């Protein structure tokens with residue numbers, strides 16, 4: 237009886253081993269001599285989708301606070317950087333927000349004001365994602381940002397606004413801009429304090445899912 241059991245167990249072991257070896261055989265790939273890589277590709281594919289986006293960081297900065305954030309963003313993302321330069325630079329008097337007759341006050345009280353920009357972005361078509369940075373002026377984006385938005389076709393692009401301010405939040409500062417570039421996909425914007433660190437800027441940027 238013991239002998240019979242041993243023979244039976246031996247047969248079971250031989251059959252099990254044969255089954256395991258069979259599982260390691262290459263799959264029939266229709267005569268193709270290349271090994272099948274379908275499992276490897278399936279594992280890698282989900283991480284590769286957004287890579288390769290071409291990114292532009294465009295900004296206007298009257299006193300260089302927004303410029304600092306824009307530079308960190310462009311460095312961290314490996315993006316191109318473009319300064320929105322007013323044809324007529326803003327002087328200290330122009331920026332005097334306590335004076336209702338200053339240039340900034342007058343422009344911001346006129347919804348039709350479109351301060352002219354010197355120069356332009358080369359080949360805007362090449363960009364998939366455009367960051368637009370500005371200082372908050374009375375809770376809004378300066379009118380020169382509207383000039384910028386209206387100068388290009390942003391259809392099909394992703395736009396992300398960011399700003400710096402003394403204390404105001406991001407608020408609805410991009411709402412007029414969104415209306416002017418309806419064909420774009422707008423992500424939620426973000427406000428930074430002047431002198432925000434590269435770590436803070438990149439923690440936000442890396443959470444957007446665009447790189």
Ligand SMILES: Cc1cc2nc3c(=O)[nH]c(=O)nc-3n(C[C@H](O)[C@H](O)[C@H](O)COP(=O)(O)O)c2cc1C
Nearest residue numbers: 297298299300301302371372374375401402403404
């Ligand atoms: C005309 C003007 C209006 C401003 N309005 C606001 C405001 O409403 N809220 C705020 O927190 N800061 C306000 N600020 C401060 C700027 O948003 C802040 O200093 C910003 O970081 C400046 O950025 P920049 O150096 O890139 O121009 C104002 C500044 C100016 C010149």
